[in-house]
Amino acid sequence: MRRGAFSKGFIYLLLIAGGILMLLPFVWMISTSLKAPNQVMTLPPIWLPHPIEWSNYLHAWHTAPFARYLFNSIFVAALSTLGVLLTTILAAYAFSQINFYGRDVVFSILLGTMMVPGEILLIPNFVTLVKLGWIDHYEALTVPWMASVFAIFLLRQFFLSIPKELSYAAKMDGCSDFKYLWLIMVPISKPALITIALLQVIGSWNSFLWPLIVTNSMTMRTMPVGLMAFSSEAGTEYNLLMVAATMVILPMIILFIILQKYIIEGVTRAGIKG
Amino acid sequence: MKLTLNQLTLRFSDVTAVDHLSCTVNDGEFVSLLGPSGCGKSSTLFMLAGLYQPTEGELFFDDTKVNTVEPEHREIGMVFQNYALYPHMSVRKNIMFPLKMKKVSRKEANARAVEIAELVKIESLLERKPAQLSGGQQQRVAIARALVKHPKLLLLDEPLSNLDARLRINMRAEIKRIQRQVGITTIFVTHDQEEALSISDRILLMNQGRFQQFDHPQDVYLHPTNRFVAEFLGNPPINLLPVNFSEGTARLVQSDKQANSYLGVRPEHLAVVNDGANALRGRSESIESVGRDHVLTVAIQNQKVRILIDADQPIKAGDMVYVRPKPDRAYLFDNEGNTITAQWNGGLTDD
Numbered sequence: 001m002r003r004g005a006f007s008k009g010f011i012y013l014l015l016i017a018g019g020i021l022m023l024l025p026f027v028w029m030i031s032t033s034l035k036a037p038n039q040v041m042t043l044p045p046i047w048l049p050h051p052i053e054w055s056n057y058l059h060a061w062h063t064a065p066f067a068r069y070l071f072n073s074i075f076v077a078a079l080s081t082l083g084v085l086l087t088t089i090l091a092a093y094a095f096s097q098i099n100f101y102g103r104d105v106v107f108s109i110l111l112g113t114m115m116v117p118g119e120i121l122l123i124p125n126f127v128t129l130v131k132l133g134w135i136d137h138y139e140a141l142t143v144p145w146m147a148s149v150f151a152i153f154l155l156r157q158f159f160l161s162i163p164k165e166l167s168y169a170a171k172m173d174g175c176s177d178f179k180y181l182w183l184i185m186v187p188i189s190k191p192a193l194i195t196i197a198l199l200q201v202i203g204s205w206n207s208f209l210w211p212l213i214v215t216n217s218m219t220m221r222t223m224p225v226g227l228m229a230f231s232s233e234a235g236t237e238y239n240l241l242m243v244a245a246t247m248v249i250l251p252m253i254i255l256f257i258i259l260q261k262y263i264i265e266g267v268t269r270a271g272i273k274g
Numbered sequence: 275m276k277l278t279l280n281q282l283t284l285r286f287s288d289v290t291a292v293d294h295l296s297c298t299v300n301d302g303e304f305v306s307l308l309g310p311s312g313c314g315k316s317s318t319l320f321m322l323a324g325l326y327q328p329t330e331g332e333l334f335f336d337d338t339k340v341n342t343v344e345p346e347h348r349e350i351g352m353v354f355q356n357y358a359l360y361p362h363m364s365v366r367k368n369i370m371f372p373l374k375m376k377k378v379s380r381k382e383a384n385a386r387a388v389e390i391a392e393l394v395k396i397e398s399l400l401e402r403k404p405a406q407l408s409g410g411q412q413q414r415v416a417i418a419r420a421l422v423k424h425p426k427l428l429l430l431d432e433p434l435s436n437l438d439a440r441l442r443i444n445m446r447a448e449i450k451r452i453q454r455q456v457g458i459t460t461i462f463v464t465h466d467q468e469e470a471l472s473i474s475d476r477i478l479l480m481n482q483g484r485f486q487q488f489d490h491p492q493d494v495y496l497h498p499t500n501r502f503v504a505e506f507l508g509n510p511p512i513n514l515l516p517v518n519f520s521e522g523t524a525r526l527v528q529s530d531k532q533a534n535s536y537l538g539v540r541p542e543h544l545a546v547v548n549d550g551a552n553a554l555r556g557r558s559e560s561i562e563s564v565g566r567d568h569v570l571t572v573a574i575q576n577q578k579v580r581i582l583i584d585a586d587q588p589i590k591a592g593d594m595v596y597v598r599p600k601p602d603r604a605y606l607f608d609n610e611g612n613t614i615t616a617q618w619n620g621g622l623t624d625d
Contacts, residue, residue, distance in 0.1 A: 166358045173419070184360055
């Protein structure tokens, strides 16, 4: 008993230390976002800014069209997530339920594409979009992200775990394949679908390189790209940059707090089944 | 609904799951498909359901050929071994689902769901999810869902095998009661002989995809058409002795090589007697008690036979005894396992 309590205490101590280590950058970010410019780079570092410069937030908000960036980020994340869900559900159904010729070969090839680093695809994809005339349009920000092999794989595994008798039962009940997918399989797979949606939203929200190269005008930029407004050849306004970074991260933190249960469940599920 | 199978055959790439099966099931009859695992009974059921397409042969519901009719147009209800309830729907929604697919109005669907729930005695569980139910309750929901659209044929695929022994006997009676009450033609797949013997009007026995016998439970048990049926039914299993059969007399032989036929006698149809006429002499080896009955094992030459005896018979291990079969309850099978119809006069010797 005593030993158990001791080792438990030790584990908690480690976890608390790890937690602090994880939190530190965020604390530092918020702290910097409230500092006057001359306090940003001092040594030893100032942890609690004095005076607190709330005006940084107003200032940063007006430096660049953040309202527009915010709208773009939300719009792009929502659209690409919806797209991913749709293509994933259909593809996972095909790869798990329909016995078509060459299915497993095609699926293996799809899995193979996961091993190609995204950077290699940047230029070919860019060229494709130029030819389609999509550069600097929402299509460029959303359409290439509307299919995810990882998501298909995850959902296919989930679909495969649904007993075949359920589809027989549905068939006997007069349910077509299409209705079976939407009325039975999709509701059963809700946990997996939430995981996929969350991963997609987070991925879309955080993406920087892709929006940077496929958009030119201010009106098409997303939040992460907008952060560049504070860096120039003359230097970087760190306190304002941290204000913007806080604004970028805040929605994700809120999302995490609300959906924490699903995220953890989803990640562990992916670990077990994947 | 009357059911007719005519030379029904199902072949997968290299296996014949069902081999030229023919039979007729009468309207309102309760028929068990019985056989060992892999005998083709589930494949037969799936063909009836329309989930498998027969490779050859014809399948009639009443006078309509249904070989290519889709499952949803066959007017059948089916219960699966693992119940296959929709886990995200309440019991009520599960039962209403087939009606919803048929576009029955919500109000009527609900009324019918409640009615059928009362029949299977789950009316108090309608708002629960399947995961909150016991195995027996899930079973009842599955039956309700199968029956709610008033099908003409009910298919049950090993519905009791996931339940514990006591509940199984309970549900067996329940299924029979529900079937009687609804009066629906029912096909029940099982590998459990006791289940089939107790519940069915008739039993269809299959082995390796082939028809073996189709008869009332007592007839299947007492008049097996071949050695497989005789061996498959009965617990403890039937005794099979290698014999040379000629001119109405069976003579026990030492080995299978010398035998031209086999004498099959169930343990309850053997009696321990005092005289050696038409009897076999052997040494009593052991007596084991299985509940009410005692099973006596007797070694006759190099064969062992089991006999059901009364608990008060004064036989001890090591005694020399005579064992005589009831002639009208003993069966002769040839080397291929077919029943020999030639008259046996009960003549039996062991030398």
